[in-house]
Amino acid sequence: MSRQVLRAQAYPEVTAFVRLLRVNATIRRELEARLMRSHGLTAKDYEALVALARADNGYLRRVDLAEAVLLTPSGITRLLDGLEQLGLVEKGHCPTDARVTYAVITDAGRSTAVAAEDEHDRLLREQIGGSLAPAELETLIDLLGRLPGAHTSACALDVEP
Amino acid sequence: MSRQVLRAQAYPEVTAFVRLLRVNATIRRELEARLMRSHGLTAKDYEALVALARADNGYLRRVDLAEAVLLTPSGITRLLDGLEQLGLVEKGHCPTDARVTYAVITDAGRSTAVAAEDEHDRLLREQIGGSLAPAELETLIDLLGRLPGAHTSACALDVEP
């Protein structure tokens, strides 16, 4: 009986994706470790906090925040429970719709968001900027931008021009 | 009191990383959905199965498998429980060291690995190959390869030349 065997040689598309996975995992791991150590925030906490800090007046409906950080509504409820206990976020009521509860960033939350983002950006500039020349970086941005999902709006880190 | 405000304009390194995150999330989500629908496998299941299929004689110590798919030993125990119930993997004993239990891929597991990898690669070729010309793809591979973590060995999808 002849046994099926996996291909030894990968398609270039697969090579690219594997590298993408690894770079993503490596940088993300380091980022999460630093955010946790410096501010006690998970990656989702950070994304939510930055999304609120960027929002007009510092508040967002929970549904909209859920979409921004790629969580389900139930995930947002529990995430915000944690941020409230840290004093970084408060609940707010909507005067025109009693169903909605706003997530409102506090002054402490805003300070934390600013500090965390500084650290976040500094790491990225070290890790990425240290490996690629400016022109190469632009090329990378262009190529990634043409891949599926590169422009989905659902991301708190959405700070692209 | 003047309120701190987040930067409006992102560093190019941040733009690149955000796109990398999004592309990763988009493709990964689609990949996982297909693997689950077609074969009832999670991404980790798939990675473990492929790692075993590529291993000499189709078996690996659980510790080594853990490293290959980026799981802790406890995660591997539970993942393999599932694969055993599906009949894709069996336990094997090491004649020279009674502590080790091998994870051994079955014929059914090998067939599933081959079929799943076909589907996996087809999707990647559609999603990535469909967006980039061959030369651009090579450029992308090169640029990603110079970013941190691109060549970590700990990845079951490791099929690079």
Place this chain on the structure above:
DNA sequence: CAGGTATACTTGTGACCGCAAACAACTCTA
């Protein structure tokens, strides 16, 4: 070869998250 250390694996425990169900409040339609 006895005792200590290292290694392989398993088993609680707790965190995070999605899904589905429940509930409240809004909106639309007849």
Place this chain on the structure above:
DNA sequence: TAGAGTTGTTTGCGGTCACAAGTATACCTG
């Protein structure tokens, strides 16, 4: 305006995972 459908939020449940503790076996040193 009554009832039906929609939307925003929370809660119960189950799955996956890491961490730490526990068990068993191997190796190493005196």
